[in-house]
Amino acid sequence: MRYETFYGFLKIRFNELKLHKYIFKEVFKRYNLNLYGLDDFLSEFEIYKIKNTEDVGKEILKAEKRVKSKK
DSSP states (O other): OHHHHHHHHHHHHHTTTTHHHHHHHHHHHHHTTOHHHHHHHHHHOOGGGOOSHHHHHHHHHHHHHHHHHHO
16 A cells, blocks of 8 residues: 555656656665565655656665664
8 A cells, every 4th residue: 555655646746757667666676565664765755856767766865864864
């Protein structure tokens, strides 16, 4: 359910740019079945800063650092 909600949000936000599939794939590769890790990550993931595929990797790394610094 969490992944469905996340994917739906991405599709609405990035449908014209076709980034939603790329972002979802990258996040899914990292958090496959780790739903607690996914929740922590999504709380720090600043999706509004993403404009292209290069930004995806940068924002994922930044969000992961913020999650680690909170623990």
